[in-house]
Amino acid sequence: xxxxxxxxxxxxxxxxxxxxxxxxxxxxxxxxxxxxxxxxxxxxxxxxxxxxxxxxxxxxxxxxxxxxxxxxxxxxxxxxxxxxxxxxxxxxxxxxxxxxxxxxxxxxxxxxxxxxxxxxxxxxxxxxxxxxxxxxxxxxxxxxxxxxxxxxxxxxxxxxxxxxxxxxxxxxxxxxxxxxxxxxxxxxxxxxxxxxxxxxxxxxxxxxxxxxxxxxxxxxxxxxxxxxxxxxxxxxxxxxxxxxxxxxxxxxxxxxxxxxxxxxxxxxxxxxxxxxxxxxxxxxxxxxxxxx
Amino acid sequence: xxxxxxxxxxxxxxxxxxxxxxxxxxxxxxxxxxxxxxxxxxxxxxxxxxxxxxxxxxxxxxxxxxxxxxxxxxxxxxxxxxxxxxxxxxxxxxxxxxxxxxxxxxxxxxxxxxxxxxxxxxxxxxxxxxxxxxxxxxxxxxxxxxxxxxxxxxxxxxxxxxxxxxxxxxxxxxxxxxxxxxxxxxxxxxxxxxxxxxxx
Numbered sequence: 001x002x003x004x005x006x007x008x009x010x011x012x013x014x015x016x017x018x019x020x021x022x023x024x025x026x027x028x029x030x031x032x033x034x035x036x037x038x039x040x041x042x043x044x045x046x047x048x049x050x051x052x053x054x055x056x057x058x059x060x061x062x063x064x065x066x067x068x069x070x071x072x073x074x075x076x077x078x079x080x081x082x083x084x085x086x087x088x089x090x091x092x093x094x095x096x097x098x099x100x101x102x103x104x105x106x107x108x109x110x111x112x113x114x115x116x117x118x119x120x121x122x123x124x125x126x127x128x129x130x131x132x133x134x135x136x137x138x139x140x141x142x143x144x145x146x147x148x149x150x151x152x153x154x155x156x157x158x159x160x161x162x163x164x165x166x167x168x169x170x171x172x173x174x175x176x177x178x179x180x181x182x183x184x185x186x187x188x189x190x191x192x193x194x195x196x197x198x199x200x201x202x203x204x205x206x207x208x209x210x211x212x213x214x215x216x217x218x219x220x221x222x223x224x225x226x227x228x229x230x231x232x233x234x235x236x237x238x239x240x241x242x243x244x245x246x247x248x249x250x251x252x253x254x255x256x257x258x259x260x261x262x263x264x265x266x267x268x269x270x271x272x273x274x275x276x277x278x279x280x281x282x283x284x285x286x287x288x289x290x291x292x
Numbered sequence: 293x294x295x296x297x298x299x300x301x302x303x304x305x306x307x308x309x310x311x312x313x314x315x316x317x318x319x320x321x322x323x324x325x326x327x328x329x330x331x332x333x334x335x336x337x338x339x340x341x342x343x344x345x346x347x348x349x350x351x352x353x354x355x356x357x358x359x360x361x362x363x364x365x366x367x368x369x370x371x372x373x374x375x376x377x378x379x380x381x382x383x384x385x386x387x388x389x390x391x392x393x394x395x396x397x398x399x400x401x402x403x404x405x406x407x408x409x410x411x412x413x414x415x416x417x418x419x420x421x422x423x424x425x426x427x428x429x430x431x432x433x434x435x436x437x438x439x440x441x442x443x444x445x446x447x448x449x450x451x452x453x454x455x456x457x458x459x460x461x462x463x464x465x466x467x468x469x470x471x472x473x474x475x476x477x478x479x480x481x482x483x484x485x486x487x488x489x490x491x492x
Contacts, residue, residue, distance in 0.1 A: 038293055038313075039293075039313055039460055039470075042315065042458055042460060043420050043460075046420040046423050046426055046458060047420055047422070047423060049423075049426055050420070050422070050423035050424070050425050050426040053425040053426055053429060054424075054425045057425060059369060059370055059424075059425050059428070060358065060369075060370050060424065060425075061422065061424065061425065062370065062372050062421075062422040062423075062424045063355075063356065063357055063358045063369075063370040063371060063372050063424040064372070064374075064422075065358075100358065100360070100369070102356075102358050102445075113443070143422075145375055145398075145399075145421065148375075162489075162490070162491055165489045165491060166486065166489075166491055169482055169485050169486070169489070170482070173475060173478040173479060173482060176399070176400070176471060176474065176475055176478075177398065177399045177400060177418075177421070177471065178375060178377075178399050180398070180421035180422050223489065227485050227488060227489055230481055230484065230485050230488070231478040231481055231482070231485065232474060232477050232478050232481050233474060233475075233478055234474065236398065236418060236420055236421055237399065237400065237471055237474060238418060238460055238462060238470060238471070238474065239470065239473075239474040239477070267421070267422060268422060269422045
């Protein structure tokens with residue numbers, strides 16, 4: 001089972017950095033057709049051509065293959081729980097060699113790059129224990145440019161949702177082209193500072209166009225998407241309509257004294273790949289079509 | 293929108309023709325440089341030492357590539373642009389001291405670089421962020437590499453390129469900065485957006 005988890009995770013990293021999920025490609029294609037700004041269209045066409053070439057030559061879409069993060073939903077009956085961490089670390093080292101990935105794990109004190117994308121807490125693993133006997137693995141390599149524009153603010157409850165709306169618009173204008181727009185925006189509200197960012201980031205895993213099941217929140221997602229796309233920041237911050245492809249919101253119940261909001265930004269190269277491993281050894285790939 | 297093909301070395305006259313929003317493709321030689329390489333260029337200059345490459349009329353690309361080495365030959369695998377603002381503290385001096393004509397990057401640069409470009413005749417062009425394979429396709433070969441002691445992403449990669457682009461002129465040599473004007477426009481739009489979101 002350890003080898004199987006390692007092989008599937010290695011495959012997920014390779015799939016993630018070379019092939020964008022279909023929903024992201026489709027959203028970029030639609031944006032390229034609809035973008036009124038000529039400069040913006042030039043950027044979107046270059047993005048589509050780059051995606052095509054990456055697939056054709058089996059090369060990472062972007063030279064920044066990100067910080068390696070895994071989301072794990074492990075069934076409590078899954079046979080192999082104890083192997084997961086080691087398998088994911090090994091997969092990260094292996095993919096760094098074979099894909100290849102750019103070594104992106106640097107010790108903040110010494111400045112030394114570990115060279116294999118592993119280090120303290122890295123790859124970072126988000127754990128969730130669920131019912132059942134299968135293991136759902138998502139590889140989420142997160143680029144640095146769009147990571148540098150993520151942030152969390154502790155609003156006062158009086159500022160509330162209106163405070164969030166203003167914060168988002170001001171932030172998107174302030175960062176301009178830095179997160180490589182058109183971006184996907186994940187918003188986490190409530191919980192606490194860490195929880196808000198955790199759920200904001202996790203919201204980035206949702207497919208483009210998938211709305212929050214709560215109708216009011218779904219309405220707010222669309223309202224904020226429209227608002228962000230009225231700024232005129234546009235593809236790569238060079239001006240145009242498509243600043244964002246989607247906005248996903250999640251929330252946690254908050255402390256009465258706090259109104260934490262987190263804004264997670266994801267570049268157009270929204271890389272993610274998911275597979276499910278069953279205890280009988282069978283594997284299903286969710287985000288990508290793969291013969292296994 | 294005008295499209296220009298430039299061949300290195302590039303003259304000041306050619307640069308002065310370019311305006312923001314123009315599209316440019318570059319053929320010839322360009323050199324990658326990030327923070328550490330910029331710093332070293334200026335250190336060498338202040339000591340009166342020369343650079344291992346001639347940047348006169350040249351092109352600097354803000355890029356830390358993924359490379360592979362096959363039988364002693366370097367190959368560029370992926371080479372998209374990195375965020376240019378980190379080089380803002382060096383670029384005006386680099387343009388002035390080495391007569392660089394074109395800077396390629398992403399995300400734009402600040403007022404100090406814009407001013408130097410106006411004064412000395414240079415432009416900043418944007419290559420699509422993340423479009424690393426498209427960039428690598430236009431790179432025909434690695435001519436040489438210097439300063440590998442800085443690490444692969446930070447080294448000076450001297451590249452032969454053919455029709456490298458599309459590059460959008462985002463800062464021209466007449467004081468126009470496309471990023472600044474987009475942001476200025478966005479700040480004006482914000483007032484309407486606030487209203488639409490029921491914030492005023």
